[in-house]
Amino acid sequence: MNITTVLFDLDGTLLPMDNDAFTKGYFKLLAGRMAPHGYEPRQLVDAIWAGTAAMVKNDGSRSNEQAFWARFAEIYGEKAIADEPLFDAFYTTDFQKAREICGFNPEAAKSVRAIKEMGLRVALATNPIFPAVATESRIRWAGLEPEDFELYTTYESIGYCKPNPAYYREVAAKLGVDPAQCLMVGNDVEEDMEAAEQTGMRVFLLTDCLINRENRDISAYPHGSFSQLMVFSKKL
Numbered sequence: 001m002n003i004t005t006v007l008f009d010l011d012g013t014l015l016p017m018d019n020d021a022f023t024k025g026y027f028k029l030l031a032g033r034m035a036p037h038g039y040e041p042r043q044l045v046d047a048i049w050a051g052t053a054a055m056v057k058n059d060g061s062r063s064n065e066q067a068f069w070a071r072f073a074e075i076y077g078e079k080a081i082a083d084e085p086l087f088d089a090f091y092t093t094d095f096q097k098a099r100e101i102c103g104f105n106p107e108a109a110k111s112v113r114a115i116k117e118m119g120l121r122v123a124l125a126t127n128p129i130f131p132a133v134a135t136e137s138r139i140r141w142a143g144l145e146p147e148d149f150e151l152y153t154t155y156e157s158i159g160y161c162k163p164n165p166a167y168y169r170e171v172a173a174k175l176g177v178d179p180a181q182c183l184m185v186g187n188d189v190e191e192d193m194e195a196a197e198q199t200g201m202r203v204f205l206l207t208d209c210l211i212n213r214e215n216r217d218i219s220a221y222p223h224g225s226f227s228q229l230m231v232f233s234k235k236l
Contacts (some may be wrong), residue, residue, distance in 0.1 A: 001178060001180040001181055002236070003120070003181060003182065003183050003202060003236040004120060004121055004177060004181045004182075005120065005121040005122070005123060005175060005177050005181055005182045005183070006115050006120050006121070006122050006123075006174075006182070006183045006185060006233070007123050007124070007147060007168075007171065007182055007183065007184045007185065007196075007201075007207075008112065008123070008124055008125065008185050008186070009125060009126055009127075009184075009185065009186030009187060009191075009192050010124055010126035010138055010139065010142065011117055011126065011138070012133070012186075012187040012188065012206075012208075012211060013108075013128040013185060013186050013187045013192075013206050013207035013209070014104030014108040014109075014112070014114060014124075014139075014142040015102050015104075015108070015138055015141055015142040016102065016104065016105050016208060016209050017102045017103060017209060018101075018109075018209070019209075019211065020096065021101055022101050022102065025098055025101040026095070026098050026101075027045050028046070028226070029090075029095060029097055030044070030048070030094070030095075030188065031044055031045065031095045032094065033086075033090045033094045034083075034086065034087070034090070035177045037062075037083060038079070039076075039087055040085065042156060047072055047075045048072075050071050050072070050075060051067075051068040051069070051071045051086075051151075051197060052060065052068070052129055053071075054067045054068060054070065054071035055067050055068050055128075055129050055161050055203045056129075056161045058159050058161060059159070059160075059166075060159040060160050060166060060170065061159060063155065063156055063157070063158065063159050064128050064129065064156075064158060064160075064161065065156045065197065066128075067159070068155060070082070073163075074134075075097070076162065076196065078190060080213045082124035082132070085167075085222065086111065088131070088133070088167055088234050090130060090132045091134045091137065092133060095137065095153070096137060099137075099141045100209070102141055103140075103209065104141070104142070104144060105219040106224070106226070107225075107226035108142050108143065108144075108226060109142060109143035109144045109148075110226075111229060111230055112144060113148070113149060113231060114233075115230075115233055116148075118233065118234070119167060120233075120236070121150055121175065121177075122148065122149055122150065123149050123150050123151040123152065123171065123175055124139065124149040124151065124152035124153065125153060125167075125184060125186075126138075126152065126153060126166070127153075127161055127162045127163060127191065128153040128154050128155050128158045128160075128167075129155055130154060130155060130162060131154060131155055132154040132156055134150060135154045136152075136210075141153065146212070150175060151171065151174055153167075153171060158170055158171075158174075161233050162188075162191035162192070162195055163193050163194065163195040164183070164195065165196075165198040165199050166181075167169065168184070168195060168196050168198075168199045168201060171200050172199070172201075178198040178200075178203075179196075179200045179201045180200040180201070182196075182201045182202070183201065183202045183203065183204060183233075183236065184196035184201045184202070184203045184204070185203075185204045185206055185210050185229060186203075186204070186205070186206065186208055187206045187207070187208065187211055187214070188211040188212075189205065189211065189212045189214070189218065189221075190211075190213060190214065191211075191215045192205070193205055193221050194196075194216075200220065203221055204220040204221070204222045204223065204229055204232055205218055205222070205223035205224075206223070206224075206229065207223050207224055207225065208225060208226075
């Protein structure tokens with residue numbers, strides 16, 4: 001089956017970053033913003049991780065947003081729900097400073113546009129653990145616009161997370177394509193390669209910010225930099 005659609009991961013793929021450094025910086029910014037509102041930093045970080053775990057375990061019966069806030073409210077009670085606008089405001093203010101933690105590779109945006117010019121459809125298959133406002137910001141940090149993608153996944157719009165193969169099936173369903181018509185481009189061997197392949201998608205491993213927790217043999221995957229991705233894409 002011919003490839004018609006290219007799915008891109010965001011963090012560590014289109015947007016270069018050290019994932020641990022970004023997470024640490026993001027939590028520091030969030031804790032600083034919320035401390036004046038009664039959120040002790042360590043407890044807040046633990047609660048965010050608990051909410052994230054709830055999203056990762058989500059089975060599609062509700063959105064990731066609903067899964068996160070249900071778990072968060074179990075920890076903080078009604079205060080958490082009442083303070084949701086404060087968290088929303090964080091992403092339009094202090095969160096923007098996290099851009100300094102990320103790198104920038106002009107080849108990322110250039111590759112997305114070149115692939116679209118080939119007549120292929122393009123979507124952003126980023127792990128949907130952030131609200132849309134945060135995802136849209138990170139897209140722009142990568143030198144692109146949300147409108148460059150037919151679809152980009154956020155915690156409001158989907159009820160699965162990577163590395164659940166159901167996430168990729170849902171993305172394909174939203175795009176109206178067979179998974180076998182998709183190429184997934186990402187930097188994480190487990191979340192982007194193994195999970196996507198289980199659905200029948202083809203894959204390309206971008207190695208600039210490689211995540212390979214289990215030290216898998218990456219020679220099993222087409223892999224390399226953006227220039228090598230472009231050579232590979234022309235053969236689809």
